[in-house]
Amino acid sequence: MEFDLSWLLLGVPIVFALGWLASRLDLRQLRIENRQAPKAYFKGLNYLLNEQQDQAIDAFIEAVQRDPDTTELHFALGNLFRRRGEYERAVRVHEHLLSRADLPVADRERAQHALALDFLKAGLLDRAEEALRKLDGTRYQEQAWLTLLSLYERARDWPQATEVAVKLERMQQGDFTHRLSHYLCEQAATALTKRQDVAQAEQLLQQAIQQAPTAARPRIQLAGTLVGQGDVGGAFERLTELERHAPQALPLVASEMVRIAQQIGQLGRAREVLQRSYTGHPSVDIADALVQADVADGMPLRDAREGYVRHMAVEPSLIAASRWLSQEPFAQDGAHTVVQRSVEEAVRPLARYRCAACGFEAQGYFWQCPGCQAWDSFPPRRIEEL
Numbered sequence: 429m430e431f432d433l434s435w436l437l438l439g440v441p442i443v444f445a446l447g448w449l450a451s452r453l454d455l456r457q458l459r460i461e462n463r464q465a466p467k468a469y470f471k472g473l474n475y476l477l478n479e480q481q482d483q484a485i486d487a488f489i490e491a492v493q494r495d496p497d498t499t500e501l502h503f504a505l506g507n508l509f510r511r512r513g514e515y516e517r518a519v520r521v522h523e524h525l526l527s528r529a530d531l532p533v534a535d536r537e538r539a540q541h542a543l544a545l546d547f548l549k550a551g552l553l554d555r556a557e558e559a560l561r562k563l564d565g566t567r568y569q570e571q572a573w574l575t576l577l578s579l580y581e582r583a584r585d586w587p588q589a590t591e592v593a594v595k596l597e598r599m600q601q602g603d604f605t606h607r608l609s610h611y612l613c614e615q616a617a618t619a620l621t622k623r624q625d626v627a628q629a630e631q632l633l634q635q636a637i638q639q640a641p642t643a644a645r646p647r648i649q650l651a652g653t654l655v656g657q658g659d660v661g662g663a664f665e666r667l668t669e670l671e672r673h674a675p676q677a678l679p680l681v682a683s684e685m686v687r688i689a690q691q692i693g694q695l696g697r698a699r700e701v702l703q704r705s706y707t708g709h710p711s712v713d714i715a716d717a718l719v720q721a722d723v724a725d726g727m728p729l730r731d732a733r734e735g736y737v738r739h740m741a742v743e744p745s746l747i748a749a750s751r752w753l754s755q756e757p758f759a760q761d762g763a764h765t766v767v768q769r770s771v772e773e774a775v776r777p778l779a780r781y782r783c784a785a786c787g788f789e790a791q792g793y794f795w796q797c798p799g800c801q802a803w804d805s806f807p808p809r810r811i812e813e814l
């Protein structure tokens with residue numbers, strides 16, 4: 429039988445053609461799938477740019493389902509969830525990433541950091557603390573410590589805050605001297621108010637002075653503690669030390685200085701300190717304290733108030749004007765009370781203190797701003813003088 433070669437000649441190309449077709453189909457299928465993931469991704473991005481976050485999330489979820497190995501999309505999705513306040517979902521995304529054994533170290537650290545932020549935003553502070561602690565030794569370490577520091581400060585956990593601040597200082601992340609001294613002052617205040625432990629409070633304040641010799645607070649707080657113990661002389665010495673170590677803070681204690689100086693017959697010394705301070709940096713609080721010193725010395729207020737006029741000649745001041753006016757006799761009967769009240773009303777906002785960092789205003793002076801939590805952000809001068 430004759431073998432028909434023409435079949436072979438025809439068959440071989442057909443088999444090749446079929447094989448080629450099959451391979452093309454496979455490739456096309458693969459390309460479609462690969463193209464769909466970026467398509468969903470770009471769709472998500474477009475929604476995001478149009479601030480349509482719900483649709484963006486749907487698109488990203490679709491993209492993640494098509495390509496579960498992609499990490500960038502997981503991060504994008506996690507961040508989106510957190511920004512929208514959907515913390516549980518953000519945590520799930522980041523925990524899923526962390527559970528992947530094939531995740532490179534850099535991405536693992538990034539996911540751990542993102543997880544800490546999720547907990548922080550959700551207000552789950554214990555879990556945030558745990559997550560932040562796990563960032564030790566990673567490239568997020570300094571950032572994590574700074575966040576831990578504000579966490580401990582918010583919780584008023586001063587020993588833990590101290591531990592972290594010391595670490596940050598060692599890493600040359602800034603000067604934490606004054607902050608560490610504030611922590612000691614905070615602990616001293618607690619020792620005094622919660623445990624009535626005067627000895628410990630005084631010891632902590634001495635430590636605070638050593639920690640930051642140019643800080644005003646430890647000396648002022650120690651003076652207050654000593655007054656409480658009846659050691660007025662000791663308190664006066666601590667306040668006069670401010671002239672050398674923290675002269676800018678004298679306006680804060682000028683009035684108190686005169687009050688306690690009077691008790692121990694040291695008005696002359698108080699006046700010297702205050703006068704020197706005033707000559708260098710005129711301040712309405714010091715001018716006021718000098719008037720009080722004159723009165724304490726026996727001068728009638730009507731004469732002593734000339735001190736306010738002298739101050740106004742140096743620096744115009746509505747606060748000084750209001751104080752001077754309170755002793756001024758009026759020709760018109762009954763006018764004094766209403767005029768005085770109006771002026772005092774106008775003066776009140778000027779007599780406040782203001783945070784230089786966030787603008788928070790308060791009638792009293794704060795070492796840590798209640799608005800932005802910054803330390804030493806209130807200048808020790810009234811708004812009128814800023």
Ligand SMILES: [Zn+2]
Nearest residue numbers: 783786797800
């Ligand atoms: Zn502030």
